[in-house]
Each structure stands twice: as C-alpha cells, then as structure tokens.
Amino acid sequence: MNTKEEELQRVRMLGLKLPTDPRWVNMAEMDLEEILTDHAYCEQKAATSCISLIQQYPEREEMVRELAPIVTEEWGHFRMVLKELDKRQLKLGRQRKDEYVNKLLAFQKKGGSREERLLEKLLVCALIEARSCERFRLLSLHISDDDLKDFYHKFMVSEAGHYVLFIELARNYFGVEKANRRWQEYLEREAEIMKELELRGDRIH
Numbered sequence: 001m002n003t004k005e006e007e008l009q010r011v012r013m014l015g016l017k018l019p020t021d022p023r024w025v026n027m028a029e030m031d032l033e034e035i036l037t038d039h040a041y042c043e044q045k046a047a048t049s050c051i052s053l054i055q056q057y058p059e060r061e062e063m064v065r066e067l068a069p070i071v072t073e074e075w076g077h078f079r080m081v082l083k084e085l086d087k088r089q090l091k092l093g094r095q096r097k098d099e100y101v102n103k104l105l106a107f108q109k110k111g112g113s114r115e116e117r118l119l120e121k122l123l124v125c126a127l128i129e130a131r132s133c134e135r136f137r138l139l140s141l142h143i144s145d146d147d148l149k150d151f152y153h154k155f156m157v158s159e160a161g162h163y164v165l166f167i168e169l170a171r172n173y174f175g176v177e178k179a180n181r182r183w184q185e186y187l188e189r190e191a192e193i194m195k196e197l198e199l200r201g202d203r204i205h
Helices: 003-013 023-028 032-056 061-087 099-107 114-142 146-174 176-196
Strands: none
Touching (some): 032 061, 032 114, 114 146, 114 176, 146 176
16 A cells, blocks of 8 residues: 555545645645644634533533543643744744634534534534544654654644544434434535645644
8 A cells, every 4th residue: 555545544534535735744844833823723712612512512411521621631732832832932823714614614504403503513523623633643744843743643642532522422412324424424525625725834724
C-alpha cells in the first residue's frame, strides 16, 4: 500500500471521505502565529459547545457526565496553545470567522423537535472532531519542528476520543440506523465543503 492509499485508509477510519490536501502542512508552518491562534480559538469553541449541550439538555444525564470533563479538557487545551504561543514569543491574534463550521451548521436540519436538533448538534461536533483529528495527525507527522510534532500528537489522540464519544452518544440516543444514515449525509456534505473552501494554512479547518 503506497503512502497516498495509507492516508486515504486512515481518513476513512474517521469516516471522512476526502483527505486534506498534503500542501496544507507546509502552508500552516509558514506562519505558526496564525495557525496557533486559530487552534486556540477552536479549543475555546469546543469547550463552549459542550457547555451549551449541557445547558440545553440537562436531562440527558449520561451526556452531561461525559461532557463535563471534556469542557475542562478543551479549556486545558486552550491554555496549552496559549503556552505554546508564549514559548515561541508569538501573540494570540483575533478570532476569525470559521467558514468550515458555518457551512456545517447551515447543513443542519432546521425546525424539527428539540430531540431532533440534538442529533444534528452531536453529529456536527463529531465531524469537527474527526477533521481536527485528521489535521492534527498530519501536523504530528509532517511539520518540520519536532517539538510541534509531539505537541500535535497529543491533540490528535484527544480529538479521536472526542469524535468517538459524540458518535456513540448519537447512536445510543437515536439508534444506530438513524444516526448512521444522517452521519453519512453529513460526511457527503463535508467532502463537498472541503472542495468548496480555499486551502488556507492559517486555519485548522
């Protein structure tokens, strides 16, 4: 199996249908301040998303128990990225609009019951974690800075766990067949989004 085929296989293990353009890592390391800034805000938004799910669905006791430590973990990740910026004497820039996430949110089914909206939210979270995992893996393998390789390996492992958690919550609450059917629709749309978006080295997504 050649390198390209291996990469496709790993992407499929996450469910993703389109691998990141390999040029992305080289573009990202051209301006570490930009990619670390975007990464920091991604971690902050991940913590906020988990808090929102807890606030909106407190009766989902299993989800609340599972997500509470994730909030702490994601905020810890935000602090880790800030520390990395400080270590490199770089500055946290301003938060930018996340076109990738906005396009995923636009694909959510509008209306419907409160419970149906939960399925949409869980699958969007799972997809963001899966793509983040894929990109952190690329950074952990191919970025030229050895310290950053180790740094991003830790994030890759964490995001993989979060992806699995969100998918399993969706399947447990809504049934495997229903969750998987909608998940496949999200995966198809996500591949289209990846083709639509300009390849940028200053964005995690």
